[in-house]
Amino acid sequence: MTSLATARSAKAAPSPLQDRPSLVARARKRIRTANLPAGAVSLVWLAIIGIPLYALVASTFRRTEDYLDDGPLSVPSNPTFDNYQKVVDKGFDTYFINTAIVTVATVAIVVLLAVPIGYAVVRSANRSTQMVFRFFLLGLAIPAQAVIIPVFLIISKMHMYDSLPAVILPSAAFSLPVSVLILAGTMRDISEELYEAMALEGVSVAKMLWYLTIPLSRSGISTVAIYTAIQAWNGFLFPLILTQSKEERVLTLGLYDFVGEFRVDAPGMLTAVLLSAVPLFVAYLFARRALVQGLMGVGGK
Amino acid sequence: MTKTTGQSRRSGPAVGRPGVIWAIPGVMYFSFFAVLPMLLVAYMSFTEWDGLGNPKFVGLDNWERLFSDSLMGQSLWLAFLLTVLTWAVQTPLSLLIGVWAAGYQRNRAVLSAIYFLPLLLSSVAISLLWRTLIDPNFGLPAQAASWFGIDNVDLIGQSNTALYTLVFVATWQFVPLHSLLYQGGARQIPQSLYDAASIDGAGRIRQFFHITLPQLRNTITTSSILMVVGALTFFDTVLILTQGGPGTDTTITPYLMYRTGFVSYEMGYGSTIAFVLVVMATAASLVLVKMTGFGAMRSTREGM
Numbered sequence: 001m002t003s004l005a006t007a008r009s010a011k012a013a014p015s016p017l018q019d020r021p022s023l024v025a026r027a028r029k030r031i032r033t034a035n036l037p038a039g040a041v042s043l044v045w046l047a048i049i050g051i052p053l054y055a056l057v058a059s060t061f062r063r064t065e066d067y068l069d070d071g072p073l074s075v076p077s078n079p080t081f082d083n084y085q086k087v088v089d090k091g092f093d094t095y096f097i098n099t100a101i102v103t104v105a106t107v108a109i110v111v112l113l114a115v116p117i118g119y120a121v122v123r124s125a126n127r128s129t130q131m132v133f134r135f136f137l138l139g140l141a142i143p144a145q146a147v148i149i150p151v152f153l154i155i156s157k158m159h160m161y162d163s164l165p166a167v168i169l170p171s172a173a174f175s176l177p178v179s180v181l182i183l184a185g186t187m188r189d190i191s192e193e194l195y196e197a198m199a200l201e202g203v204s205v206a207k208m209l210w211y212l213t214i215p216l217s218r219s220g221i222s223t224v225a226i227y228t229a230i231q232a233w234n235g236f237l238f239p240l241i242l243t244q245s246k247e248e249r250v251l252t253l254g255l256y257d258f259v260g261e262f263r264v265d266a267p268g269m270l271t272a273v274l275l276s277a278v279p280l281f282v283a284y285l286f287a288r289r290a291l292v293q294g295l296m297g298v299g300g301k
Numbered sequence: 302m303t304k305t306t307g308q309s310r311r312s313g314p315a316v317g318r319p320g321v322i323w324a325i326p327g328v329m330y331f332s333f334f335a336v337l338p339m340l341l342v343a344y345m346s347f348t349e350w351d352g353l354g355n356p357k358f359v360g361l362d363n364w365e366r367l368f369s370d371s372l373m374g375q376s377l378w379l380a381f382l383l384t385v386l387t388w389a390v391q392t393p394l395s396l397l398i399g400v401w402a403a404g405y406q407r408n409r410a411v412l413s414a415i416y417f418l419p420l421l422l423s424s425v426a427i428s429l430l431w432r433t434l435i436d437p438n439f440g441l442p443a444q445a446a447s448w449f450g451i452d453n454v455d456l457i458g459q460s461n462t463a464l465y466t467l468v469f470v471a472t473w474q475f476v477p478l479h480s481l482l483y484q485g486g487a488r489q490i491p492q493s494l495y496d497a498a499s500i501d502g503a504g505r506i507r508q509f510f511h512i513t514l515p516q517l518r519n520t521i522t523t524s525s526i527l528m529v530v531g532a533l534t535f536f537d538t539v540l541i542l543t544q545g546g547p548g549t550d551t552t553i554t555p556y557l558m559y560r561t562g563f564v565s566y567e568m569g570y571g572s573t574i575a576f577v578l579v580v581m582a583t584a585a586s587l588v589l590v591k592m593t594g595f596g597a598m599r600s601t602r603e604g605m
Contacts, residue, residue, distance in 0.1 A: 035505065038401045042412055045398055048473065049416055055441075056430055071444045072434055113327035120323035128321040132328060141586050142335050145534040145555050146578040149568050150341035151334065153356070173334030176327060192316075199316040208317065234423030236537050241563060252425040256541065259429070266433045273426045280421040288414065295420060295478060296485040 060084070060271040067267050083271035090261065091246060092275060095254035099233060100279075102167050102250055106232040107225050109172040110179050114224060117176075118183030118217070119209050123195075133184060139177040144170070148241055155242050166242040167250065171232050179224040186220025187213060219293070226291055233280060251276045342579060345572035352566050363573040372549060372557060373574065379464070380553040384532040384585075386468045387475075391528060392521070395476050399483025400513055413484070420477045428541035431470050457543050460550035467551060470538055475531065479524045486520030487513060522589060529585045533578060554578055 055072040061079040062070075121133045144151075151170050152161075160166040190213060198208050214221070236252040243249065249257070255272055262269040284291055346363055348356035367373055402413040419427065434440050435456050442454035457463045494512050503511065514521075536555040539545060545552035545560065552560070555578060562571030 035401075038397065041397055042401055042409075045394075046412055046415065049419060049477075052430060052434055052473070053418060055434060059433075068439050071439065072441060073444070109330075113330055116319075116323040117327040120319045120321060123319050124321060124323075125318050126321060129324060132321065132324045135328065136331070139331060139335060141530070141583050142339055143530060143534040143578065143582050145536050145558070146575045146582065147335065147338035147342055148559075149562050149572050149575055150338035150345060152352070152568075153341065153345070153350075154334070154338065156352075170334050173331050176331045176335075180327070195316045203317075205317040205319050209319070230421075234425075236423060236425050252423050255423075255425050255429055259432075259541070266436070266439060269429060269433055273422075273429050276426055277422050284417070284421055288417075292417060292481065296481050 056270050056274055059267045060274050062267045064265050064267055068264075072266070083267045084275070086268050087272045087275055090258070090272075091249075092251075092254065092272065094247070095249050095251045098164060098249060099251040101164055102171070102235075103229050103232040105164075105168045106172045106175065107228045109168070110175045110228045111221060111225060113172075114176060114179040114183050115214065115221065116209070117180050118187050118220075119213055121180070121184050122187040122190075123213075133180070136177045136180040140181070142174075144174045144237055148237060151238075152241055161242060162244045162248055164243075164248055167235070167238045167248075168232075170238050170242070171235050172228075175228045175231055179228065182223050182227070183217065183220050186217040186223075190216045222290055223293065227295065230280065230295075339579060342572050342576050345569055346576045347569075348572070349567075349569040352568055356569060359569065363570045366570060367573050367577070372552065373554075373577075375549060376552050376554040376557040377577075379551065380533060380555070380581075383464065383467060383471075383535060383553055384529055386464075387471045387532045387535075388525065388528050390468060390472050391476050391479055392525065394472070395479035395524065396483050396517070396521075398476065399480035400487045400509070400517075402480060402484045403487035416477055416480065418477070419474055420481075422474075424474060424537040425541060427474050428470065428538045431466075431473070432542055435466065458547055460547055463543050463547060463551050467535075467538060467542065470542065471532070471535065474538075475528070479528070482520055482524050483517065486517045490516045526586050526589050529589065530582050533582050533585065554581075 051073070058074075058076055059067060059072060060083050061076040061081070062074075063078070063080055063082070066074070066077065117132065117136070120129050155161055155166045155170070160169075194212055194216075195208060198212055203211070234252060235250075236256070239250045239253040240256070243253065255276055258269060258272050262272070345356055347358060347360060349359045349362070350356035398416065402409050402416070422430070435442055437443060437455040437458065442456055446454040456466045490513065494516070495508060498508050498512055534555050535553065536559060539551060539553060539556045540559065543551045545556050554574060558571050558574040558578065561574060562568045
């Protein structure tokens with residue numbers, strides 16, 4: 001009821017707004033005064049996020065003895081790079097390359113499959129493509145964890161167990177529903193007139209996709225690529241269940257295996273944790289806007 | 302492929318439209334790796350399989366076992382508790398942070414950039430970070446204990462603190478995503494609504510409850526569904542932080558399924574547990590959608 005009231009007053013608002021801009025300015029100013037409770041919460045949250053991240057970075061430069069004496073929060077007094085050397089020596093480079101392959105391949109499959117689906121869902125006039133959209137909407141509700149046993153069955157029957165494709169194929173599949181929803185959302189915004197103009201010149205359906213739909217839905221495609229890349233880079237369940245040997249190991253699984261090796265070596269463990277996220281941190285540094293938009297877009301409009 | 306079914310019969314040129322065939326490869330791919338497994342979960346819940354050879358049909362054995370399995374009952378209760386707790390902690394926090402971060406002030410932009418960082422870490426990395434930080438001998442609690450003179454600081458060694466630790470780590474991991482969703486949602490609320498309310502003399506708190514909250518209805522639903530389904534499948538963190546312990550006190554259903562399937566190699570019974578998970582996740586999403594009228598997709602711009 002109350003929302004109705006505010007909505008109604010909003011409807012009536014435009015005329016006074018135009019007449020008396022100063023009134024709006026004054027009203028806005030009143031709200032602009034410092035919001036103390038929110039400010040306090042924001043600082044507490046900053047500490048909750050910031051302190052562990054500080055401990056994570058600072059610890060990687062500490063010697064194990066120092067860490068065990070001084071605890072996670074002390075400032076590294078005589079910094080060392082030994083931890084990084086140690087982690088790389090344990091085969092981190094192989095895991096790194098494997099993860100990069102998995103990520104690139106997963107993104108490629110998802111984009112290749114999701115773009116035509118989005119195109120068909122948005123542009124097709126026939127009913128069956130509406131069912132395709134609903135199909136993926138329902139697909140969103142299938143949790144990977146809950147179907148991991150049959151996925152294991154399928155992968156082993158295909159003789160792919162313990163290979164990178166065993167990780168890539170299901171990872172791509174479970175990124176598809178979100179990707180289709182995002183792409184359909186972006187592609188819906190392309191105006192009908194543009195298609196009509198192309199049709200006047202006798203452009204084929206495939207060329208319309210290539211020259212019109214894809215260029216105009218670049219933002220959606222990059223959202224999909226970013227979202228899928230983060231999921232693939234950080235994925236743990238599929239590698240855990242579907243690979244075994246050291247040669248096929250990805251970063252997350254490598255980290256998990258370090259638990260045994262670095263049992264009492266906290267700086268070594270934290271260095272591995274930090275290194276596993278370096279590419280995403282670098283990406284964040286250079287493409288923060290795209291990354292943020294990418295994850296915001298997942299929540300839908 | 303260039304069929305012209307459904308071309309507009311009105312004026313204007315006949316625009317070629319893609320047929321359903323464009324969607325077929327993707328649909329088949331998804332069916333094979335996601336829909337087929339879901340059907341197989343149902344089938345495999347009636348079989349016995351140790352991971353080698355072929356699943357063997359055993360009728361209702363697994364289901365009979367499920368209903369008399371006290372671990373299953375406990376795991377469902379724990380999963381429920383974890384879901385409710387993570388939702389109740391994360392939603393207000395994400396809402397506050399998200400709405401606050403939606404402002405365009407410079408300091409808010411800087412802090413938001415830092416708040417985002419946990420999103421870049423994998424759940425494995427986050428679990429290992431916290432596992433290290435709360436180590437009873439060399440972690441933060443040990444330090445705090447020496448300041449306050451507390452004895453037992455083994456957070457994951459005691460059943461109630463172990464559960465709260467999981468809730469805390471989940472919050473640390475997921476609030477950044479949800480506050481981002483709320484930030485996006487809050488930025489789409491038309492400024493004119495706030496202007497009008499200010500002129501009517503509504504203060505900040507009333508504006509929050511009468512404009513911001515109702516306008517964020519769809520975001521709240523999306524975020525809640527993600528949280529509930531996420532909590533029901535919360536698994537990586539449990540595996541790394543508590544291994545379901547102490548004893549079985551944090552053995553939530555997805556972890557019980559993992560242990561049954563891939564530690565004891567009872568994949569038939571594991572599928573039975575998994576099937577219950579699928580049903581619960583779907584039911585929870587449907588209930589949330591129904592409750593909030595999300596399915597009808599009512600516009601939040603009604604009456605404007």
